[in-house]
Amino acid sequence: MQRSTMDLWVGLFVILGIGALLILSLKVGNLSTYSRGDSYQLVGNFENIGGLKVRAPVKSSGVVVGRVTDIQFSLESYDAVVTLNVDNRYIFPKDTFASILTAGLLGEQYIGLDAGGDDAMLESGDKIMQTNSAVVLEEMIGRFLFDKAADDDDL
Amino acid sequence: MFKRLTSSIQSIGHGFIEYTWQFGFACRFFILILLKSAVSLRRFGLVMRELYFVGVMSLIIILVSGLFVGMVLGLQGYETLQKFGSETAVGTLVALSLVRELGPVVAALLFASRAGSAITAEIGLMKATEQLAAMGMMAVDPIARIVAPRFWAGVISMPFLAAMFSVMGVFGGYLVTVVYIGVDAGSFWSQMQSNVDFHYDIVNGFIKSCFFGVAVATIAVFQGYDAAPTAEGVSRATTRTVVTSALVILGLDFILTAFMFRGVS
Amino acid sequence: MSSDALIEINNLNFSYGARPILKGINMSMHRGKVIAIMGGSGSGKTTLLRLISGAVKPSAGYVKFDNQVIHELKRDELFKLRRKMGMQFQFGALFTDLSVFDNVAFQIREHTDLPEPMIRDLVLMKLHAVGLRGAHELMPGELSGGMARRVALARSIALDPALIMYDEPFTGLDPISLSVIGSLIRRLTNALGMTSIIVTHDVQESLKIVDYVYFVADGVIAAEGTPQEVRESVKPFVHQFVHGKEDGPVHFHYPANAYQTDLNLEGKLV
Numbered sequence: 001m002q003r004s005t006m007d008l009w010v011g012l013f014v015i016l017g018i019g020a021l022l023i024l025s026l027k028v029g030n031l032s033t034y035s036r037g038d039s040y041q042l043v044g045n046f047e048n049i050g051g052l053k054v055r056a057p058v059k060s061s062g063v064v065v066g067r068v069t070d071i072q073f074s075l076e077s078y079d080a081v082v083t084l085n086v087d088n089r090y091i092f093p094k095d096t097f098a099s100i101l102t103a104g105l106l107g108e109q110y111i112g113l114d115a116g117g118d119d120a121m122l123e124s125g126d127k128i129m130q131t132n133s134a135v136v137l138e139e140m141i142g143r144f145l146f147d148k149a150a151d152d153d154d155l
Numbered sequence: 156m157f158k159r160l161t162s163s164i165q166s167i168g169h170g171f172i173e174y175t176w177q178f179g180f181a182c183r184f185f186i187l188i189l190l191k192s193a194v195s196l197r198r199f200g201l202v203m204r205e206l207y208f209v210g211v212m213s214l215i216i217i218l219v220s221g222l223f224v225g226m227v228l229g230l231q232g233y234e235t236l237q238k239f240g241s242e243t244a245v246g247t248l249v250a251l252s253l254v255r256e257l258g259p260v261v262a263a264l265l266f267a268s269r270a271g272s273a274i275t276a277e278i279g280l281m282k283a284t285e286q287l288a289a290m291g292m293m294a295v296d297p298i299a300r301i302v303a304p305r306f307w308a309g310v311i312s313m314p315f316l317a318a319m320f321s322v323m324g325v326f327g328g329y330l331v332t333v334v335y336i337g338v339d340a341g342s343f344w345s346q347m348q349s350n351v352d353f354h355y356d357i358v359n360g361f362i363k364s365c366f367f368g369v370a371v372a373t374i375a376v377f378q379g380y381d382a383a384p385t386a387e388g389v390s391r392a393t394t395r396t397v398v399t400s401a402l403v404i405l406g407l408d409f410i411l412t413a414f415m416f417r418g419v420s
Numbered sequence: 421m422s423s424d425a426l427i428e429i430n431n432l433n434f435s436y437g438a439r440p441i442l443k444g445i446n447m448s449m450h451r452g453k454v455i456a457i458m459g460g461s462g463s464g465k466t467t468l469l470r471l472i473s474g475a476v477k478p479s480a481g482y483v484k485f486d487n488q489v490i491h492e493l494k495r496d497e498l499f500k501l502r503r504k505m506g507m508q509f510q511f512g513a514l515f516t517d518l519s520v521f522d523n524v525a526f527q528i529r530e531h532t533d534l535p536e537p538m539i540r541d542l543v544l545m546k547l548h549a550v551g552l553r554g555a556h557e558l559m560p561g562e563l564s565g566g567m568a569r570r571v572a573l574a575r576s577i578a579l580d581p582a583l584i585m586y587d588e589p590f591t592g593l594d595p596i597s598l599s600v601i602g603s604l605i606r607r608l609t610n611a612l613g614m615t616s617i618i619v620t621h622d623v624q625e626s627l628k629i630v631d632y633v634y635f636v637a638d639g640v641i642a643a644e645g646t647p648q649e650v651r652e653s654v655k656p657f658v659h660q661f662v663h664g665k666e667d668g669p670v671h672f673h674y675p676a677n678a679y680q681t682d683l684n685l686e687g688k689l690v
Contacts, residue, residue, distance in 0.1 A: 017315025
């Protein structure tokens with residue numbers, strides 16, 4: 001085996017390997033959609049987060065604007081404190097509404113932000129005041145049955 | 156009866172002691188390699204040569220296996236997911252299984268049986284034919300000159316091979332589900348991209364394959380260097396490389412997975 | 421013992437665990453000589469070579485090489501000293517992944533910073549000395565047994581050592597290759613002014629080329645002398661060894677109980 005052909009093959013091998021890593025990062029993974037700039041943190045208290053998980057997307061009008069980075073249980077208010085990292089490119093008014101939504105019937109849960117009309121904007125570390133808890137299917141069914149029973153009684 | 160019981164307990168004890176010895180020797184050998192790596196890093200041509208035999212020669216088996224594993228994942232995943240009407244998630248399924256687990260693990264298993272066994276056999280044969288002793292007599296340290304370059308070639312090529320395996324797998328999954336079955340290409344890719352995270356999935360998979368590379372390379376060179384210098388000893392050492400590597404890869408995979416993905420999902 | 425001897429061995433003892441292999445060996449070897457160490461299989465000849473090369477340490481006594489006590493050297497010093505030694509293994513031990521040329525060049529490349537054209541000249545000179553200059557592009561797998569050993573010989577003289585040790589250089593060779601190797605050893609020793617130690621049990625071939633013979637048996641030197649003295653020796657051991665007699669001081673039978681006892685015949689037949 002000639003030295004130069006061996007070098008050629010090894011060079012090809014390394015290029016292929018690095019190429020594979022790049023494809024994994026950019027095409028398969030989400031590095032391409034990762035924000036280049038920094039992000040800022042917002043906090044929101046939710047009565048019930050349902051099946052929300054760390055790393056769940058934060059969307060506004062269906063566009064991913066950030067991710068959930070931390071979920072804690074607060075002993076002061078006895079509810080869930082969710083920390084969101086929102087991309088610096090997107091700023092929201094103070095009276096933005098955060099709700100936990102489900103993608104499809106059985107899909108993953110995410111946080112949806114509905115922008116309000118306030119002139120002042122949310123800054124890093126601010127708290128989102130208006131939140132809407134996750135819809136828990138069992139509760140919904142329970143309420144439906146209860147309403148139905150009440151309707152039946154009226155007749 | 157009693158005697159048979161004691162003798163079987165004895166054999167367990169013997170095996171345990173034997174393995175502990177081996178493990179200790181392997182660790183010491185690993186440190187010895189690291190200490191004597193200066194030569195092979197300074198004369199990188201030595202590592203280049205081994206990269207050819209270890210990395211390039213494993214390309215075919217890694218690429219072809221990756222393609223097939225991805226195709227099977229695509230088929231099976233589609234079968235199951237379409238029952239729930241979420242066949243567009245098949246891209247996510249294929250990519251996550253490959254990047255997190257199958258890429259690093261299966262590539263490492265294949266690498267151990269293709270390149271690891273070859274390294275063991277080569278070093279074992281050099282020992283059996285007194286080439287290592289001859290080298291020592293020429294005042295050249297065989298660990299620095301023979302073992303270390305092969306070790307580094309194994310460590311370097313493993314992550315590359317695992318990445319190629321995963322890419323081929325994703326491509327195989329794409330072929331089967333999008334081209335053959337007809338899942339929408341756009342949702343295949345977008346679902347995949349929104350669910351495969353760079354840090355959690357790809358970087359962790361990469362770290363896994365680095366660990367596996369170190370483990371397989373250490374086992375392969377150690378078994379070769381430790382082989383009994385006979386034809387039988389070399390063939391036994393080759394078998395031990397494959398078996399030990401497989402066990403270590405799977406065990407290590409469990410430990411790493413427990414550390415990396417704990418509490419995330 | 422004169423101090424101009426290249427190797428001085430004084431009261432050398434060595435044992436594997438409790439089993440003594442060598443029991444008080446004394447030898448002295450001078451420059452420009454070919455010395456044979458003979459003895460039956462398992463008599464400790466190869467161990468002696470390992471002691472001289474510093475691969476193992478003696479339990480008592482010492483080996484002096486160039487007036488340095490081998491087993492007292494540090495690892496670096498030993499490695500430095502080994503550059504003055506060459507060792508020829510039984511089947512050549514050529515590096516199978518390197519060509520003939522690279523095998524011979526191996527030591528020069530590892531230990532010197534000579535420019536490549538000079539290495540090429542040196543290697544071709546060494547290969548010429550063993551008559552294989554034309555084979556420098558071949559791989560070890562393409563060589564016959566005798567050729568492989570000649571290449572190994574060229575490899576061991578690459579850095580012009582002061583000493584070459586040959587471990588069974590004649591084993592498994594056809595008569596022609598055998599005498600080629602024998603005369604090469606003699607010629608190179610004379611030309612380079614080095615010392616050669618041959619460990620062998622090929623009596624006839626080695627007696628033709630050596631200057632002095634040591635017989636090792638049971639860990640001691642059973643006899644020594646020039647080839648002439650050895651051939652004419654009437655010592656039973658030497659006589660048996662040189663002429664290849666089946667029985668003599670070295671018995672055909674491994675030590676055992678009386679034959680009749682082992683077969684449970686005692687008292688039955690008598």
